Amino acid sequence: MSALDQTTRTAPSSAEDRTPVRPGRPAALRSPKILDLHLDRLAVVYIRQSDPQQVLNHRESRERQYALADHVVALGWPRERVLVIDEDQGLSGRSADGRGGFQRLLAEVTVEHVGLILGIGMSRIARNNRDWHNLLEMCVVFGTVLADEDGVYDPQDSNDRLLLGLKGTISEFELVTMRNRLERGWSHKARRGELFHHVPLGYVKLSPDRVALDPDEQVRDVIRLVFDKYDEIGSAWGVFHYLVRNNIRLGIRPFHGPNRSNLEWRRPTMVSVRQILVHPMYAGAYAFGRRPHERVRTDAGKRTRPGKWVPMERWKVLKHDCLPAYITWERYLANQERMREHGWGPGSKGNPRNGPALLAGIIVCGECGRRLKTDYRSNEKAYYRCARHLYVGGEQTCFGFRAGPVDALVAEQVLRALEPAALELSCRALEDARRERARLDRHWRQRLERARYEAEYAERRHRAVDPENRLVAPSLERRWEEALQAERQVRDDYDRFLRE
Numbered sequence: 386m387s388a389l390d391q392t393t394r395t396a397p398s399s400a401e402d403r404t405p406v407r408p409g410r411p412a413a414l415r416s417p418k419i420l421d422l423h424l425d426r427l428a429v430v431y432i433r434q435s436d437p438q439q440v441l442n443h444r445e446s447r448e449r450q451y452a453l454a455d456h457v458v459a460l461g462w463p464r465e466r467v468l469v470i471d472e473d474q475g476l477s478g479r480s481a482d483g484r485g486g487f488q489r490l491l492a493e494v495t496v497e498h499v500g501l502i503l504g505i506g507m508s509r510i511a512r513n514n515r516d517w518h519n520l521l522e523m524c525v526v527f528g529t530v531l532a533d534e535d536g537v538y539d540p541q542d543s544n545d546r547l548l549l550g551l552k553g554t555i556s557e558f559e560l561v562t563m564r565n566r567l568e569r570g571w572s573h574k575a576r577r578g579e580l581f582h583h584v585p586l587g588y589v590k591l592s593p594d595r596v597a598l599d600p601d602e603q604v605r606d607v608i609r610l611v612f613d614k615y616d617e618i619g620s621a622w623g624v625f626h627y628l629v630r631n632n633i634r635l636g637i638r639p640f641h642g643p644n645r646s647n648l649e650w651r652r653p654t655m656v657s658v659r660q661i662l663v664h665p666m667y668a669g670a671y672a673f674g675r676r677p678h679e680r681v682r683t684d685a686g687k688r689t690r691p692g693k694w695v696p697m698e699r700w701k702v703l704k705h706d707c708l709p710a711y712i713t714w715e716r717y718l719a720n721q722e723r724m725r726e727h728g729w730g731p732g733s734k735g736n737p738r739n740g741p742a743l744l745a746g747i748i749v750c751g752e753c754g755r756r757l758k759t760d761y762r763s764n765e766k767a768y769y770r771c772a773r774h775l776y777v778g779g780e781q782t783c784f785g786f787r788a789g790p791v792d793a794l795v796a797e798q799v800l801r802a803l804e805p806a807a808l809e810l811s812c813r814a815l816e817d818a819r820r821e822r823a824r825l826d827r828h829w830r831q832r833l834e835r836a837r838y839e840a841e842y843a844e845r846r847h848r849a850v851d852p853e854n855r856l857v858a859p860s861l862e863r864r865w866e867e868a869l870q871a872e873r874q875v876r877d878d879y880d881r882f883l884r885e
């Protein structure tokens with residue numbers, strides 16, 4: 386059957402006088418609202434899924450969206466005149482900000498390139514009334530029609546425009562309802578202490594609402610080491626340096642990516658060390674709302690983002706003794722107190738600073754109570770100086786003094802105070818060093834054991850495969866070589882540690 390036959394057979398008679406159908410174009414689904422001037426322009430199919438998870442999981446919906454291109458062909462456009470805009474995969478339709486595809490769509494409309502815009506339900510195009518009406522306005526001015534799976538709408542027609550306006554409103558309302566339902570669900574779960582987005586390192590998520598200690602012994606040992614070292618050194622920065630100096634890595638299970646939830650050994654960062662020290666989960670407590678989201682205004686309306694960390698008394702949920710712990714709650718509180726004292730805030734004890742002056746960073750002005758600044762005109766000539774007048778904009782009432790005599794006095798007092806306990810202290814220091822050494826040795830042996838296991842595993846896999854299988858055997862052999870080399874490297878490092 387030729388296309389022309391089909392036209393005469395199926396095209397609605399009322400439409401025929403409005404839309405002279407061109408030969409060669411199927412008109413089975415042709416709507417009277419689609420005119421030749423539309424057919425001469427592009428048809429745009431707009432495709433979007435709200436978040437990357439949907440792009441992966443909702444294949445059905447995604448494929449349905451791509452099938453829209455066929456729908457456009459049925460409406461009368463040749464396939465090569467169908468433009469699919471799918472740059473906005475994984476972006477929410479809440480606002481046009483950052484949605485390059487939506488901006489491109491608007492731009493194409495305003496240069497009169499677009500005859501028809503098609504999307505699954507109008508909700509996919511915009512979930513924000515302002516963006517939606519903006520698009521409608523443009524479509525009126527430049528004579529573009531819109532379509533979804535239910536029909537074709539001409540925004541120049543007042544009835545269609547009313548319908549499109551309603552669809553936009555409903556779509557925005559749907560988004561608000563969905564978000565509210567989601568947030569209520571989350572807060573219910575959180576109140577029961579069962580909402581876990583991510584767990585900190587040293588823990589694994591068994592199911593969406595159950596958490597356990599990491600099954601790997603070495604991972605747990607490193608976490609305990611961080612806490613013990615903090616007790617000893619007293620600063621997160623110090624712990625971080627200790628870990629880096631001794632080449633101790635943190636066992637991390639990534640949340641995303643191809644290696645998701647598989648153990649990886651990574652160099653520690655200051656952020657990860659701090660996180661271990663401040664996270665209440667290590668003390669067995671469940672907390673929610675440590676960093677509440679805040680609504681911010683942007684050009685395109687409102688959106689939420691993670692706000693500031695809030696103090697413990699403002700956390701929404703805090704339940705004690707409900708999770709497996711590394712330290713006690715008392716120890717956790719003591720650590721927080723110690724961290725606060727090391728800050729620069731009022732009432733804190735301050736942090737000793739580097740430099741030849743003994744009291745840099747901890748000496749306080751006797752006149753006004755501010756922490757004194759340390760100036761060095763040379764290494765021998767250090768000065769402690771009060772800078773109050775610079776901050777409050779007043780007359781200089783407190784002054785500084787030379788560091789030398791004060792440092793000497795303080796050093797003498799400290800040594801005198803320590804004298805009676807000197808022998809005991811040096812014995813204890815020796816004992817500490819021995820224990821420390823044993824601990825590091827244990828860490829090295831764990832690493833060596835792991836490397837040995839990896840090498841043996843690679844060897845077994847290599848032996849299990851038929852050597853004639855040329856596709857697989859070489860790569861397995863290479864992996865075995867690499868594992869052996871890694872083991873040799875760890876063994877060398879361990880030897881070096883033993884000789885030190």
Ligand SMILES: [Zn+2]
Nearest residue numbers: 750753771783
């Ligand atoms: Zn002062």
